Amino acid sequence: MTAGETSAAEAETQPRGPRALWVAILRVVGAVAIPVAAFYLLWSTFDFLRDEDANRILVVGVAIVVGVAGVFFLYWAMNRAVELLPDRYRESVRPYVFVGPALVILSVFLVYPVINTILISFMDAQGEAFVGFDNFKFVFTDDSMLRAIRNTAGWVILVPLAAVSIGLAFATLADRLRRGEAVAKSLIFLPMAISFAGASVTWRLIYSYRPEGFGSNIGLLNGLVTGAGGEPVPWITLEPWNNLLLMVIMVWMQTGFAMVVLSAAIKAIPDEIIEAARIDGASEFQVFRRIIVPSILPTIAVVTTYMVINAMKVFDIIFVMTGGNFGTEVIAERMIRWFFISGHDGRGAAIAVVLFAAIIPIMIWNVRRFREQEATR
Amino acid sequence: MSSAPPVPAPAIPEAAPGVKPEGRGGGWIVRITVLVIVVLWLIPALGVLTTSLRPEALADSTGWWTALANPFDSSQWTLENYSLALETEGFGNAFLNSLAVAIPSTVIPIAIAAFAAYAFSWMEFRGRETLFVVVVGLLVVPLQMALIPILRLYVDGAQVGRFLLFPDLDLNGTFLGIWLAHAGFGLPLAIYLLRNYIGSLPSSLIESARIDGADHFTIFWRLIVPLSVPALAAFAIFQFLWVWNDLLVAYVFLGGTRANQVVTIALANLVGSRGENWHLLTAAAFISMALPLLVFFSLQRYFVRGLTAGAVKG
Numbered sequence: 001m002t003a004g005e006t007s008a009a010e011a012e013t014q015p016r017g018p019r020a021l022w023v024a025i026l027r028v029v030g031a032v033a034i035p036v037a038a039f040y041l042l043w044s045t046f047d048f049l050r051d052e053d054a055n056r057i058l059v060v061g062v063a064i065v066v067g068v069a070g071v072f073f074l075y076w077a078m079n080r081a082v083e084l085l086p087d088r089y090r091e092s093v094r095p096y097v098f099v100g101p102a103l104v105i106l107s108v109f110l111v112y113p114v115i116n117t118i119l120i121s122f123m124d125a126q127g128e129a130f131v132g133f134d135n136f137k138f139v140f141t142d143d144s145m146l147r148a149i150r151n152t153a154g155w156v157i158l159v160p161l162a163a164v165s166i167g168l169a170f171a172t173l174a175d176r177l178r179r180g181e182a183v184a185k186s187l188i189f190l191p192m193a194i195s196f197a198g199a200s201v202t203w204r205l206i207y208s209y210r211p212e213g214f215g216s217n218i219g220l221l222n223g224l225v226t227g228a229g230g231e232p233v234p235w236i237t238l239e240p241w242n243n244l245l246l247m248v249i250m251v252w253m254q255t256g257f258a259m260v261v262l263s264a265a266i267k268a269i270p271d272e273i274i275e276a277a278r279i280d281g282a283s284e285f286q287v288f289r290r291i292i293v294p295s296i297l298p299t300i301a302v303v304t305t306y307m308v309i310n311a312m313k314v315f316d317i318i319f320v321m322t323g324g325n326f327g328t329e330v331i332a333e334r335m336i337r338w339f340f341i342s343g344h345d346g347r348g349a350a351i352a353v354v355l356f357a358a359i360i361p362i363m364i365w366n367v368r369r370f371r372e373q374e375a376t377r
Numbered sequence: 378m379s380s381a382p383p384v385p386a387p388a389i390p391e392a393a394p395g396v397k398p399e400g401r402g403g404g405w406i407v408r409i410t411v412l413v414i415v416v417l418w419l420i421p422a423l424g425v426l427t428t429s430l431r432p433e434a435l436a437d438s439t440g441w442w443t444a445l446a447n448p449f450d451s452s453q454w455t456l457e458n459y460s461l462a463l464e465t466e467g468f469g470n471a472f473l474n475s476l477a478v479a480i481p482s483t484v485i486p487i488a489i490a491a492f493a494a495y496a497f498s499w500m501e502f503r504g505r506e507t508l509f510v511v512v513v514g515l516l517v518v519p520l521q522m523a524l525i526p527i528l529r530l531y532v533d534g535a536q537v538g539r540f541l542l543f544p545d546l547d548l549n550g551t552f553l554g555i556w557l558a559h560a561g562f563g564l565p566l567a568i569y570l571l572r573n574y575i576g577s578l579p580s581s582l583i584e585s586a587r588i589d590g591a592d593h594f595t596i597f598w599r600l601i602v603p604l605s606v607p608a609l610a611a612f613a614i615f616q617f618l619w620v621w622n623d624l625l626v627a628y629v630f631l632g633g634t635r636a637n638q639v640v641t642i643a644l645a646n647l648v649g650s651r652g653e654n655w656h657l658l659t660a661a662a663f664i665s666m667a668l669p670l671l672v673f674f675s676l677q678r679y680f681v682r683g684l685t686a687g688a689v690k691g
Contacts (some may be wrong), residue, residue: 042553059477059552064484071488079594094593095502102493102564103508108530109523109561110515116526127529170414173407186677187415190422193673194666195622197641201648201662202421205428205441205655216438218655220424223440252421313519316624320645335521340629345525352521359517 019088026093030082031100034074038101041070075101114356120349127345135350145351148329151243155250155314155330160307162251164300167258171266172288174259185263189256196253196316203249204321207235239327246328249317254310258303265299266292305362312358331355429659430454436656458660466657467635468664471643475668477552478627478639479620482559483613489560490567491575491609495597497568498576499583509572515565524629527558531630550637555630562626563616574608575601614676618669640665 078097082090120127121135139145170188174181191199208219209232217223222232236242269292277287293300315332322328324337331351339348427441432455435444444453463469496502497509531548548554578601586596602609620626624641631637638646644665651657 039557042556057473064480068484068488071485075488075492076594079592083592092502095496095500095505098492098496098500098593098597099502099508102489102512102568105489105557105561106512106515106564109527109558110518110565113523113526114518116529117522120525127525166414170411173411176407177411184411184415186674188418190670190673191418193618193669195624195641195644195669197622197624197644198662198666199421201644201658202425204648204652205424205659206421208655210653215653218437218440220420220440220442223442252418255418309517309519313521316641319624320648332519332521336524336625336628339525349525352519352525355519356522359519362517 023089023092026085026089027096027100030078030093030097031104034071034078034097034101035104037074038071041074042066117349117352117356120345121353123346123349125344125346127349131346135346136354138347139350139354144329145334147327148324148331148334151327151329152312152314152331154243155247155311156308158244159247159250159254159311159314160304162247163255163307164258164262164304166251167255167303168262168293168300170255171259171263172292175263175266185256185260188259191253192256194253196249197320199249199253200317200320203245203252204236207245209234209236236322237326242322242326243328246317246321249321250311250314254307258307261303262296262299265296269295305365309359309362312355425659425662428655429458429663430456431656432457433654433656436659437654458656459664462657462660462664466643466647466661467638468640468643468661470636471638471640472664472668474637475621475639475641478555478559478631479617481552481556482563482620483617485556486560486563486567486616487609487613490564490571490612491602491605492597493564493568494571494575495593495601497572498578499580499596500593509568512565512568516569518565520562520625523558523562524625527561528629549630550632550634552631555626558626558630559616559620559623563619567612567616570612571605571608574605578604610676614672618672621669 075097079094082094082097085093122130122132123135124131140149171185174184177184194202205218206220208217209222210217211234217226217232219235221235226232235245238245273295274287274291277291282290313332314330315336318324318328318330318333319336324330324333329337332355335348335351335355338344338351424441427444428436431441431444431453435453447453463472493512497505497512528549531554548557582600583596586600591599622641624645627639627642628645631639631642644661647658647661
């Protein structure tokens with residue numbers, strides 16, 4: 001589709017005068033009708049599900065039918081309704097029936113909340129009275145919050161660094177295996193499939209510690225320590241090293257992702273380039289440093305960005321492992337603590353806003369990269 | 378948007394057919410390093426699986442690795458922990474709840490996103506590019522920014538003056554409430570991935586269908602959906618795993634009551650109440666992982682291929 005065609009098509013669909021008003025109304029109706037109808041369809045179907053004894057299998061079955069068939073039927077019905085419009089309205093209304101429902105849902109569940117959260121961050125505990133910058137002052141002066149910010153900075157730097165390095169090393173090495181590359185890669189990728197909660201229990205067992213007189217130490221790490229003749233260590237309460245031990249869990253989970261994506265990028269490097277370098281006498285390490293790494297640098301950047309954002313938002317691991325005690329608090333965990341457990345909406349919102357502000361630079365970079373991509377399309 | 382990785386890397390073509398040139402195979406150092414990393418990565422999971430299969434008394438008194446010394450001694454193994462976790466600790470019910478949350482939360486956003494992605498790719502309307510950039514920008518709005526307002530919407534509704542914006546429906550703690558929340562949070566990634574894929578289908582295909590008199594709806598349903606199965610499947614797997622593994626959204630919108638709890642919540646509660654009962658904890662943890670692992674192993678190839686395909690087309 002060239003630029004000329006686009007503007008011609010746009011000019012054709014640009015209505016004027018009273019017709020413009022009608023088109024605008026029809027577009028709004030087209031956009032809102034499906035989400036509202038879908039909501040009431042789901043709502044009326046599932047009213048009975050509030051009954052806690054409702055059969056879960058039935059619930060799931062009905063949900064799938066209504067979720068797929070119902071939503072699809074609504075689009076179909078709206079499309080038929082558009083067909084009934086006079087010719088000159090039809091094609092300028094139809095796109096809004098297709099794209100409108102998504103925009104409405106995004107507005108309710110993402111755009112509106114962002115604005116609302118920013119407003120609440122200037123309010124008191126109930127989110128009613130204006131308190132100025134008090135909540136932000138709290139975020140940047142409270143001892144526990146400062147620890148959370150410092151810890152989160154540690155997560156953001158160390159987790160991507162470790163996961164991407166190990167992932168890159170493993171992808172490079174596995175690429176040289178004659179057999180078993182696929183199996184080795186899928187075993188490293190495996191923890192990516194499980195939940196942070198499940199992974200936390202897994203690692204709690206490794207870090208498990210029982211003080212003298214409370215049973216034997218069955219944790220692997222303390223098993224190794226006592227096996228070597230040492231005294232068992234209370235790993236989870238061992239400040240400040242416990243933070244590193246918690247980060248290990250996330251590295252364990254996310255390395256596989258870095259490895260799979262980087263491995264695909266490495267395989268995309270033309271063999272001729274690498275072979276030519278080898279023939280010219282480059283050592284394996286030189287090939288890695290001078291050819292492989294520069295070729296996949298854009299992919300490394302993408303993977304790192306993704307990991308940075310994930311590390312910034314880490315919540316489940318802390319919540320399950322320590323509940324934010326023993327000096328392990330992080331920003332996202334503090335947010336839930338203040339908003340949900342302590343019931344202070346203002347402070348919870350302020351913490352969320354700080355988190356959001358930290359993510360914005362990465363967001364700008366993301367959108368910019370997307371635009372560059374569009375330009376070279 | 379926690380575990381659904383947006384992989385917008387333009388530079389990831391499909392892996393070349395796995396023919397390796399002679400002389401590129403690794404020496405024994407490479408093989409041993411790979412093996413060591415794989416073993417290190419598997420040890421935690423092995424610990425959980427082994428402990429979950431040991432009787433309470435043994436699991437509580439000796440390390441799980443001691444069981445591996447004589448693996449054929451049948452008195453060391455039991456399945457009782459699993460029946461205890463499923464029935465007494467309510468993990469059977471939690472498993473069904475997780476299904477009731479995860480399946481609709483996967484299907485609803487895909488249906489809505491596919492229509493939007495088609496419109497962004499092949500329909501003409503004003504502000505198309507701008508709206509799409511806004512959607513892409515929403516990708517990085519952290520979940521935390523949405524929790525407080527949505528919970529307030531669910532509990533109190535929203536009004537501007539006397540004009541009702543969102544009715545007070547008491548959605549908190551209902552499946553419908555959490556489906557809608559997950560659908561909203563999943564949409565930006567879904568639209569982004571599907572738009573990349575659908576937008577890269579050859580335009581001659583769509584144009585010839587138009588010339589044959591097909592309308593947009595027919596083209597979408599008969600042509601685009603069947604052709605987009607790899608991208609749809611890739612996103613479906615991601616979204617399903619993400620919702621299944623989610624703790625935060627379920628904790629805020631579904632709450633921790635025993636009747637409604639999903640597996641992740643049940644597991645977190647169990648850590649709180651029975652943190653030292655390792656025979657139970659490990660069995661429960663394994664129950665929570667069973668389905669994601671099954672999905673991963675059975676659909677792995679399809680899933681990686683679909684993902685990289687969707688990413689290249691960008």
